[in-house]
Amino acid sequence: MNGAEYAVVGSTRGAHIIALDDGDPHQLFRLDGAVNGSQHVHRDYHTYKDYLYTVADQGFSSLQIFDLSELPNKITTVYDSTYPIVNAHNIFIDTTSGHLYSCLGGLSIGGNRVSNDISIFDLSNPEKPELLLRDTEIPWWNFAGVHDVYVRNDTAYLNTQFDGLVVADFSDLNDPKLLGRLTIYPESGYNHSGWLHESGEFYAMADETHGTRIKIVDVRDFDNIEVIALFGSETTDFSIVHNLLFKGDSLYVSYYADGAYVYDLSDRENPKLVAFYDTNELIPDSARYDGCWGIYPFLPSKRIIASDRQNGLFIFQLLEDQDVKTFDFFSIESNLIDREFFVNVDGPLDRSYDFHLYNYSGQEVGYSLLDIGRNRIDLSSIFANGIYFAQMSDGYQKQVFKVVKGEWSTY
Structure with a gap:
């Protein structure tokens, strides 16, 4: 933004805007959430044009929109309302269509709070989102709920908790189409999150269930979606993946207590570990969700930022000339x-x-x-x-x- 790089880090208070460029990372602004406190532990963020969109999934936490165009001098709140989004677990913005997808929370409809599996909003005016479609208006919708979603060109890859992966076409909101499903697959659990490779041919998927590994899914044929690779940190039987993102052929993973991981997926069926950093000294435990929560590899400087629930923000640089591909000392x-x-x-x-x-x-x-x-x-x-x-x-x-x-x- 304006030639500088920033990190957005969530806490129980809200969003923290961290300046990264002067060799001394420091907080420029704290944007308090509509609700905050020790129980408000999950927030999600997405940027679109010059705006930051923020949600939380506890209480009447609202959708907040902040104008970042005057950074580093000023951030302006342009929207903070529980109408139409009361709360949400995750959001995703399809930048080609300008549509925001809201997952697993509540909407304000007719003055009442109603549950929301998935809903779609128009951002033609980025400061005033307009509700276009919600799950109750989709004839074929019959799933447990959407934890997260990845969308490209109106094709949505929906993580529907214990109902697996669902792929849908939302290019015509008057007639959304179910394209494919993956419900039975190795090491299935709580289908949590995923990211589509730039080729559009395969998709990385995580089940937020202790002891399950990362899946690479072949999505070239929606009638025959299948897992073609299973891999993970292999540290303990309790290791658990949180979020994962593709940048080129590299897959960046926030791996809870195991830390931040980077894999080479140039051979999609034979992933190779490139680098990792243990952001947290805790050993994976069957009942805990500690450690590396989020990871982001898309900064122009190629720096990688990661957040840890106990230890805060980490900033990494992946060495271009690193030739160590496996660690088996x-x-x-x-x-x-x-x-x-x-x-x-x-x-x-x-x-x-x-x-x-x-x-x-x-x-x-x-x-x-x-x-x-x-x-x-x-x-x-x-x-x-x-x-x-x-x-x-x-x-x-x-x-x-x-x-x-x-x-x-x-x-």
């Missing part, structure tokens, strides 16, 4: 252990390697430096039997293995 000989187990390190000699042991609650209970080659880790009687997480690091990457301490017999 560490291995363990067995994850079933009694008094000891062995970690093998096979990496560059000019790095230092360390070992951290966490119990099932995420508390660190052990630490050791590692040498190149075979390392013996002593888990003597001071450690109770149970599940532990062994984390190894070389200062650039981390790998986590689940190990189980007990009394094991070999026959």
Whole structure:
């Protein structure tokens, strides 16, 4: 905006506008939400032309529209009303049609709040959205609700929670068409979010269910939508994906407690890990949603910004000449252990390697430096039997293995 780069970061208070360009990232403005407080933990944002559109999904949180055209000097509120959007979990703007899609919340219709799975608004006047269509007006609509949506040229890819992926054509709002569905697929769960590759031929999809991996979906034939690749962080059985976006052949992923990840999808059926950063020291847990919440790779400078629920804003630069595509310096000989187990390190000699042991609650209970080659880790009687997480690091990457301490017999 006006030759400068900014980050928009949400909090329980509202939106924070962070200036990024002077080497000292700092908050320029705080835009308080219509409602705020410790219970208001989910907000979503989208920019269109010179405007920022913001929603939240708790309470009567309204749609807020801010004019950013006078940054860095001024931000002007041009719209803040619970009519027609009372609250929403996510929004997406199809810039080709100028339509805003609102997901999973409430609308104000005839003075009453009514539930909303999906609704579409016209932004011909960016400061005054006009309701065009809602799900109750779609004859074939019969889904649990839309958590998120990606739209290109009026074709919408809708994440319908436990009803899977739905693809629809909204080019004629008087006659919207159901194009295809994917309801049965490997590691299905709470169908949460997705992003279409620029080719339009395949789509990355995330189920917000612990232990499920990222899916690459072939969408060339809407009558035969199918998953063609499964991959993920592989750190623990509890890892969980939140959001993911394509930029070119690179897929950028906010991976909750595992951090921020970048994958190379130039071979769509064989994704390769390019880079990752653990934004949060917490170990993935089966009941928690901590860590990296959002990621954004579209800044002109090619910097990547990511938000973490506990640790705030991160700013990254992906090195153009990086040639490390896989990270497999560490291995363990067995994850079933009694008094000891062995970690093998096979990496560059000019790095230092360390070992951290966490119990099932995420508390660190052990630490050791590692040498190149075979390392013996002593888990003597001071450690109770149970599940532990062994984390190894070389200062650039981390790998986590689940190990189980007990009394094991070999026959």
